[in-house]
Amino acid sequence: MRDLCVHYDTPLGAVKAADHVTFGLRAGERLGIAGESGSGKSTMALAILRMIKPPGRIAAGEVKLDGVDLMTLSDEEMRRVRLDRIALIPQGSMNALNPVIRIKEQIADALRDHRVRMSARETETRVRELLESVGLRAEVADMFPHELSGGMKRRACIAVAISLWPRVIIADEPTSALDVVVQKQVMETLARVQENLGASVILVGHDMGLMAQFVDRLGVMYAGKLIEVSPVREIFTRPLHPYTRMLIASLPSLEQKGTFRGIPGLIPLLRDLPPGCAFHPRCPQAFDRCLTEEPALLEKHPGGWAACHLT
Amino acid sequence: MRTLLEARSVTKVFGGGVFERSSTVALENFSLAIDADRPSIIAVVGESGSGKTTLARLLLGLTAPTSGHVLYEGQDLQQMSRERRRKFRRDIQVIFQDPYGVYNPFYRVDHVLATPVAKFGLARSRAAARTLIDEVLRDVGLRPEETLGRFPHQLSGGQRQRVMVARALLLRPRVILADEPVSMVDASLRATILGSLSAMHRERGISIIYITHDLATAYQISDTIVVLYGGAVAEVGDVELVVKQPQHPYTRLLLSSIPLATTARTWMSEFATVASSADTETGCKFAARCPSVEKVCRETAPPLFKTHAARAVACYLYRDAPTLDADAIGSVLTASAAASPPASQTIQPTRSRP
Numbered sequence: 053m054r055d056l057c058v059h060y061d062t063p064l065g066a067v068k069a070a071d072h073v074t075f076g077l078r079a080g081e082r083l084g085i086a087g088e089s090g091s092g093k094s095t096m097a098l099a100i101l102r103m104i105k106p107p108g109r110i111a112a113g114e115v116k117l118d119g120v121d122l123m124t125l126s127d128e129e130m131r132r133v134r135l136d137r138i139a140l141i142p143q144g145s146m147n148a149l150n151p152v153i154r155i156k157e158q159i160a161d162a163l164r165d166h167r168v169r170m171s172a173r174e175t176e177t178r179v180r181e182l183l184e185s186v187g188l189r190a191e192v193a194d195m196f197p198h199e200l201s202g203g204m205k206r207r208a209c210i211a212v213a214i215s216l217w218p219r220v221i222i223a224d225e226p227t228s229a230l231d232v233v234v235q236k237q238v239m240e241t242l243a244r245v246q247e248n249l250g251a252s253v254i255l256v257g258h259d260m261g262l263m264a265q266f267v268d269r270l271g272v273m274y275a276g277k278l279i280e281v282s283p284v285r286e287i288f289t290r291p292l293h294p295y296t297r298m299l300i301a302s303l304p305s306l307e308q309k310g311t312f313r314g315i316p317g318l319i320p321l322l323r324d325l326p327p328g329c330a331f332h333p334r335c336p337q338a339f340d341r342c343l344t345e346e347p348a349l350l351e352k353h354p355g356g357w358a359a360c361h362l363t
Numbered sequence: 364m365r366t367l368l369e370a371r372s373v374t375k376v377f378g379g380g381v382f383e384r385s386s387t388v389a390l391e392n393f394s395l396a397i398d399a400d401r402p403s404i405i406a407v408v409g410e411s412g413s414g415k416t417t418l419a420r421l422l423l424g425l426t427a428p429t430s431g432h433v434l435y436e437g438q439d440l441q442q443m444s445r446e447r448r449r450k451f452r453r454d455i456q457v458i459f460q461d462p463y464g465v466y467n468p469f470y471r472v473d474h475v476l477a478t479p480v481a482k483f484g485l486a487r488s489r490a491a492a493r494t495l496i497d498e499v500l501r502d503v504g505l506r507p508e509e510t511l512g513r514f515p516h517q518l519s520g521g522q523r524q525r526v527m528v529a530r531a532l533l534l535r536p537r538v539i540l541a542d543e544p545v546s547m548v549d550a551s552l553r554a555t556i557l558g559s560l561s562a563m564h565r566e567r568g569i570s571i572i573y574i575t576h577d578l579a580t581a582y583q584i585s586d587t588i589v590v591l592y593g594g595a596v597a598e599v600g601d602v603e604l605v606v607k608q609p610q611h612p613y614t615r616l617l618l619s620s621i622p623l624a625t626t627a628r629t630w631m632s633e634f635a636t637v638a639s640s641a642d643t644e645t646g647c648k649f650a651a652r653c654p655s656v657e658k659v660c661r662e663t664a665p666p667l668f669k670t671h672a673a674r675a676v677a678c679y680l681y682r683d684a685p686t687l688d689a690d691a692i693g694s695v696l697t698a699s700a701a702a703s704p705p706a707s708q709t710i711q712p713t714r715s716r717p
Contacts, residue, residue: 088549088550088551089549231411232576232617232620232621233410233616233617234410235620235622236620236622239631240631243631258549259550260624261622261624264622264624264625264626265622265623265631266622266630284626285626288625288626289626298551299551300624302551302553302554303550304554304557304577304579304580304582305583305623306578306582306606306621309582309583311558312561312583313554314551314554314555314556315552315555318519318521318552319519319549
């Protein structure tokens with residue numbers, strides 16, 4: 053992904069929900085994109101699939117999958133890429149299933165739509181196989197979404213997502229609103245199917261704990277920009293950007309009780325960003341240059357990228 | 364001990380009426396007590412459906428218990444006079460989960476602060492009311508000039524939630540019940556809100572009941588903790604003991620399921636027990652998921668075993684310890700861990716079969 057920009061046109065001018073976002077995804081890699089609400093992480097995920105709805109639009113940039121720029125494909129070609137090459141596990145996936153259609157029909161529908169030629173019996177077998185691979189019993193195939201628990205619905209969504217052996221799975225907050233125990237089961241399911249497929253995963257979310265435990269590399273977004281991308285171990289041992297450092301410090305630990313270290317100040321409004329570095333009003337280490345000049349995302353040490361004038 | 368707010372063997376059953384096939388026990392034989400002389404922070408932790416919100420509604424007197432009593436200064440909430448109820452409503456304040464839903468979008472945020480001032484006659488003049496409001500806003504880290512006069516949509520979720528904390532403070536309550544106050548707030552602002560709750564406890568002696576599904580924040584803020592599972596207490600006691608040396612298999616499962624923001628990647632190494640829907644009607648609620656389940660667990664629900672002066676566990680693994688009446692949970696909650704024997708002397712689990 054190179055210099056991807058997503059703008060929302062409003063009467064007050066274009067709001068930059070994602071601004072020159074650039075990163076690479078290796079085959080089989082788990083990449084995390086973390087950020088608070090309004091940081092542009094979901095926008096970025098949807099932009100890869102060209103699923104931004106008006107008034108939003110992809111203003112610039114390219115997204116290359118195996119050398120092909122997805123932005124140049126026709127709508128029909130792009131439609132075939134979705135699910136087949138890049139699959140999405142949507143945010144709030146408990147509402148992503150059609151409530152009046154049985155689970156097996158919803159999975160078969162995806163197969164049929166992508167012109168997979170299968171007899172009724174083959175389809176049946178494939179559905180069962182898929183459900184089994186996400187740890188659901190075969191009986192689930194004949195059930196309606198309301199008969200499933202939250203965690204089972206998420207797993208059914210994963211089953212749909214992997215039905216065509218995609219190369220990339222984008223999981224947008226796949227476990228939000230789930231209890232911790234169920235969250236762990238869903239993430240284990242995702243990890244298992246990913247390994248079986250050899251696919252790459254982009255995990256979008258705000259839970260730094262989940263990121264620490266699941267991804268290989270982590271990108272942090274703030275106000276529509278990627279401000280740091282580093283291997284996950286590096287980010288948690290020596291974060292490069294002050295925002296990343298403060299975000300990690302603000303997390304409650306189970307090891308020792310301490311004082312509460314929140315990040316002072318507020319997340320800026322995207323339509324009214326401060327000049328220079330968008331984080332400077334909340335940054336304890338801000339200096340003159342931060343107020344006027346916007347830092348670029350640069351490689352500070354091998355594999356560790358950050359957009360900050362300090363490092 | 365003089366109790367301020369107390370739940371005594373409270374059970375709440377939903378449904379089961381003439382037209383309904385089944386009933387749901389949301390909370391079963393639950394007891395809790397807050398000491399009037401020693402303010403404390405009690406965390407109530409549980410997953411969805413464990414009875415957390417039912418408990419909150421019962422403690423606020425919004426729902427009547429099916430059996431048992433909720434008492435305020437020794438008086439049953441359901442039998443209070445108007446006058447007493449008015450005092451109760453002032454002394455107990457609540458902060459809800461959703462900082463978006465509690466505001467009327469057509470009113471400025473001043474409205475939620477001005478209403479209690481007017482209703483409870485807290486200020487004699489408009490200027491005095493304004494001084495009072497300014498003061499509580501500053502206490503929660505908001506600048507009055509940037510907050511007042513705005514509409515709810517002009518504030519962030521974190522700001523709105525802090526206005527709610529300020530509103531609770533305004534009435535100088537003795538207990539604040541916070542039902543998932545930070546679950547809908549951004550990560551960078553959570554610590555700030557928990558910090559202001561904690562400061563209110565420290566500086567003004569307000570007791571706090573913190574209801575949450577997040578063990579990590581519960582550990583950070585509270586002195587004692589109640590772990591609920593399926594409407595019943597699984598484990599209760601001093602937060603250091605419960606979090607550092609969990610005894611109930613459910614507490615252990617819960618703790619091992621939390622993804623920790625550390626570089627030690629231990630989370631995915633062991634697989635979580637898959638939940639089974641085969642609940643037992645009479646036995647331990649956790650039996651179907653428990654790795655240490657025994658025959659007796661499926662037959663009779665375990666009582667609370669007092670494994671330490673400051674901790675009790677509802678699990679047969681600790682059957683060697685003396686049992687504790689549900690009514691007496693208060694004694695465990697008030698015994699501070701410091702004053703009790705070190706954890707190493709506590710009773711270890713025993714197994715009846717190899």
